Amino acid sequence: MLRTQTSRPSLGNALLRLRCASALAVVAATSAFGSTAHAAGTLAGTNIENIATASYDAGAGPVDIQSNTAIILVDELLDVTVVSSNPGDVGTTNGATNAVLTYQVTNNGNGPEVFTLTPNVANSGDDFDPALSQVVLDTNNNGVYDAGLDTTYVAGTNDPLLTPDQSINVFVLTNIPATQANGDRANVSLVAAANTGTGTPGTSFAGAGEGGGNAVVGTSGADGEASGFLRVDAASVVLAKSAVVADPFGGTTAVPGSTITYTIVATISGAGSLNNLAINDPIPTGTTYVPASLTLEGAAQTDAVDADAGNFNGTRVSVSLGNVPAGQTRTVTFQVTIQ
């Protein structure tokens, strides 16, 4: 339907040359099969022609004869595979938009074929279903989703045409719900189906093949499917606060004049990081903040709002920790005296 077969020299002529030309160039074995070096096999629409020749002597000198030509038209095999290009889970975050999963669709048939792509975000056996944003074809074929450059796929409008052995990268973009737990996974699958038809292997579509032959469903069923997985990386923080009392007499009694050293340890767990994390702690009633006693990770902080992370505004201490990766801790200390 798309390709015209290229003509080639007839076998009869080739034979004649073989027989009468003793100086015929050697046909290298490696080049003899050059026209059929497709993983997908002989191209659909190719005629396989067989002619036998014979020679004999019936008393009047050698005679050469030739058989009829037995011809077989190679039909179109419909086969496609889809594989995920992401070796493992793709990390994403709560509320993320256009999380990208990548798939490779390959025409394993022996004729050019158009494929319909169908994403599925609602697979069972996973933790959540992201919302489908769009399916995108890797127009510039660099394996990376380029927003605005690669073409959005619309089923029935720009179904990709793949020649035998040709592949195309397909991106499935989804949006992540806002409140998934750390480690939650989503299975997003992509199906590619031959537009000529699908079915159990061996199903044939008369006359629908490339080059005028039939189309036959191959071992893949003429449709392929693969899953990619998204994993939500959500970090969380736990604050642990402890106090050590030192009285004016060298003991640990909480009396007026005693100093209390508070230690706040922020432990970030989960995966990913927490952004713009800040710790605020009001000074307890009945106590007075000890000026310039605030520390972060053992480093003294001034009380003013300035370049360092900590400040005291008269009623509370505040420390800006910035973006903290999961698995780390931050320790803040400050002192008050009991009134």
Add this chain to the structure above:
Amino acid sequence: MKHMNAALLALATAVPAMSAPVELASDVFVEREHKRADGTVATVLEAPKLVVPGDQLVFVVRYKNVGTQPASNFIVTNPIPRAVAFSGTMDGTEVVSVDGGKSWGVMAQLKVVKPDGSFRQALPADVTHLKWNMNQTLAAGSAGKLVFRGVVR
């Protein structure tokens, strides 16, 4: 020149020698396995209505001496179609070529040049031509067939 000589010669000789008294016919079938109801598998030859890469083909070359004279030095040659990977013959009496018909031999004696210039043992899929040298005279009225198999590349 050769053809003209043959034509002149034909005028002067007897009628039976004029027409080719040996007929040669080529046929091709697809070999398929069908499961019988009892679970056994039957291999049948079908007309090639549906052929895709990987299918097994069976080529049959029939010959018959339809003349009145015996035919000696009877040799049958069959180039393997490019899209077919030769896999074997039924009788094994053939010689093969893996270089387009330049040199001939039994499979075990033939070598193929690899891209790096070294040699390797020839494999059935390397075969480009088949040839049967019949050592007996084909008597008038006698017939036979030669069968070889291949796989659609």
